[in-house]
Amino acid sequence: MAINWFKYSAPSTFYGLAGKLIPWFALSAAIMFAVGLYIGFVVAPMDAQQGEFYRIVFIHVASSILSMFLYLIMAGYAALGLIFNTRLSSMMATAIAPTGALFAFISLWTGALWGKPMWGAWWVWDARLTSELILLFLYLGFIALHASIDDPRRADRASALLAIVGSVNVPIIYFSVKWWNTLHQGSTIKFSGTSMHVAMQQAMFVTLVACWLYAIAVVLARVRSIILERERHTKWIAELPEVK
Amino acid sequence: MGLDIWMRENPLTYVWLGSYAVALLVFVIEVAMVVHKRKITLRQICLMRNTGDEEIA
Amino acid sequence: MKKSSMLGLLVLVIRRDLVLAMRRRADMLTTLIFFVMVVSLFPLGVGPEMDMLRKMAAGVLWVAALLSSMLSLGRLFSADYLDGTLEQMMLAPQSLSVLVLGKMVAHWMVSGLPLVLMAPVLGLQFDMSAQALGVLIAGLLLGTPVLSMVGAIGAALTLGLRGGGVLLSLLVLPLCIPVLIFGTGAVEASTAGLGVASHLSLLGALLVLALAFTPWVTAQALRISME
Numbered sequence: 001m002a003i004n005w006f007k008y009s010a011p012s013t014f015y016g017l018a019g020k021l022i023p024w025f026a027l028s029a030a031i032m033f034a035v036g037l038y039i040g041f042v043v044a045p046m047d048a049q050q051g052e053f054y055r056i057v058f059i060h061v062a063s064s065i066l067s068m069f070l071y072l073i074m075a076g077y078a079a080l081g082l083i084f085n086t087r088l089s090s091m092m093a094t095a096i097a098p099t100g101a102l103f104a105f106i107s108l109w110t111g112a113l114w115g116k117p118m119w120g121a122w123w124v125w126d127a128r129l130t131s132e133l134i135l136l137f138l139y140l141g142f143i144a145l146h147a148s149i150d151d152p153r154r155a156d157r158a159s160a161l162l163a164i165v166g167s168v169n170v171p172i173i174y175f176s177v178k179w180w181n182t183l184h185q186g187s188t189i190k191f192s193g194t195s196m197h198v199a200m201q202q203a204m205f206v207t208l209v210a211c212w213l214y215a216i217a218v219v220l221a222r223v224r225s226i227i228l229e230r231e232r233h234t235k236w237i238a239e240l241p242e243v244k
Numbered sequence: 245m246g247l248d249i250w251m252r253e254n255p256l257t258y259v260w261l262g263s264y265a266v267a268l269l270v271f272v273i274e275v276a277m278v279v280h281k282r283k284i285t286l287r288q289i290c291l292m293r294n295t296g297d298e299e300i301a
Numbered sequence: 302m303k304k305s306s307m308l309g310l311l312v313l314v315i316r317r318d319l320v321l322a323m324r325r326r327a328d329m330l331t332t333l334i335f336f337v338m339v340v341s342l343f344p345l346g347v348g349p350e351m352d353m354l355r356k357m358a359a360g361v362l363w364v365a366a367l368l369s370s371m372l373s374l375g376r377l378f379s380a381d382y383l384d385g386t387l388e389q390m391m392l393a394p395q396s397l398s399v400l401v402l403g404k405m406v407a408h409w410m411v412s413g414l415p416l417v418l419m420a421p422v423l424g425l426q427f428d429m430s431a432q433a434l435g436v437l438i439a440g441l442l443l444g445t446p447v448l449s450m451v452g453a454i455g456a457a458l459t460l461g462l463r464g465g466g467v468l469l470s471l472l473v474l475p476l477c478i479p480v481l482i483f484g485t486g487a488v489e490a491s492t493a494g495l496g497v498a499s500h501l502s503l504l505g506a507l508l509v510l511a512l513a514f515t516p517w518v519t520a521q522a523l524r525i526s527m528e
Contacts, residue, residue: 037264041256052255056263063267102274106267113262117251137475144471148462157525158458162472165454165518169476172507176479180486214271221278228285232292243289 011088011227012236018220025217032210040203047200053117057200060110062208063103064128066215067135070100074142075167078160088223090156091230093163094146095223099215101139107132127181131174138166152230310395314403315410321380322411328376333415336369340423351428358427359437359488363481366416366445371470373412374452377404378460378523391527397520405446405453405516413445429488436491436501440484443504447480450515457522480507 008014040058047054074096081090112122142159149155251258343361381387390400424434455473459465487500
């Protein structure tokens with residue numbers, strides 16, 4: 001089976017493909033969420049040290065991983081769009097940004113809620129929490145820059161450059177924050193010491209997959225709207241059944 | 245502190261309401277925004293087409 | 302291109318920007334006054350206990366320097382953009398990166414260097430020791446050029462946009478966090494009796510990295526914005 005992948009790099013064909021894929025991703029995301037939460041809350045036992053509170057981990061870890069990977073993927077798409085001038089990649093980068101920012105927010109929120117019973121404070125200047133906060137700032141900068149430029153082509157290219165600069169900066173920021181944190185002897189509790197039950201790992205993995213599927217579904221739905229908006233003057237859009 | 249005691253007594257409610265309900269709320273809002281954006285865009289294109297047809301006719 | 306001509310070009314751009322800045326000295330002074338004011342507001346906000354002030358001096362001075370360098374960034378390219386000089390610069394056969402580097406250096410001399418020179422006086426308000434002051438100055442000398450250079454990327458990206466000033470800070474401030482951390486870290490290490498070499502060399506490394514990449518990135522950003 002030879003599939004011509006480049007065929008789907010054209011917005012007109014990708015629009016239809018994305019439309020067909022979205023329900024499947026959304027449905028499997030819902031199922032995986034249900035399975036993950038079932039394993040996480042029913043099968044997995046209570047943690048000896050952290051009691052029931054550790055169950056926040058399932059959504060917390062998944063959203064943290066998602067927020068970081070989505071930034072890299074966004075920067076990758078942005079770079080593709082900048083270098084090869086492919087319209088669809090720039091649109092994908094724009095569509096990923098809000099989802100990434102929301103995952104960063106969820107990660108911060110759940111981190112704070114976990115911190116309260118564990119550390120006794122809503123917010124601790126822990127290296128990972130601080131980096132996550134800065135990541136959220138980077139997302140917001142990308143979204144704000146894109147939103148404030150009217151010309152879509154310039155908006156794509158300017159925010160692409162920003163995303164690339166940001167992704168180069170992320171390791172430097174992470175390293176410096178980590179160093180700063182050890183200098184101040186933060187009140188971090190090491191979680192790596194406690195051994196994890198198999199069911200906990202399974203639940204974490206399943207929720208992670210669910211979050212990926214959800215993110216893909218939402219990003220595809222958003223990119224479809226962006227395609228419609230950008231290409232509204234083209235002929236293929238005028239022939240779409242939903243427009244007629 | 246009242247919240248601290250309540251939290252220790254009802255850890256599961258705390259976890260569900262605090263983390264999972266908020267995450268679900270964020271997801272619901274995001275999906276609603278995406279759906280709304282699609283509706284608006286489609287309506288815009290329909291409007292544009294209609295006015296464009298009139299101009300041609 | 303020959304090396305000597307590139308250096309000549311660099312000097313030419315720096316001299317031109319400095320002359321222009323000297324004609325509008327008020328702009329330069331407002332940045333400096335803002336810096337002094339922000340730093341002086343902190344004791345009023347947190348109370349006059351010298352122990353606490355001494356502890357937070359480096360952080361306050363660094364954050365104030367960060368904010369005031371954001372203030373002047375908006376002017377980095379906007380004047381040349383408005384009167385068409387920037388367009389001519391982009392059409393010129395010389396490398397745009399070198400031109401940009403010249404503008405960055407001039408910007409630092411006008412807005413960064415006065416802050417560095419002013420910092421010891423303000424440090425005395427916070428009862429900093431002479432040794433800590435020395436480390437602070439060294440850190441600022443290494444760090445403020447990085448702020449100017451990273452800020453130039455943001456200034457180029459937001460060129461000619463409405464509400465550019467606030468947007469610029471939103472884009473640039475997160476990228477400047479490492480400079481802030483190492484700059485204040487150096488002062489803290491010196492007051493704690495630890496070596497400051499590692500912090501300062503990391504700041505130096507950031508400076509070298511910024512020197513190597515930001516002029517080119519800023520030139521690309523200008524090309525995107527001017528299309």
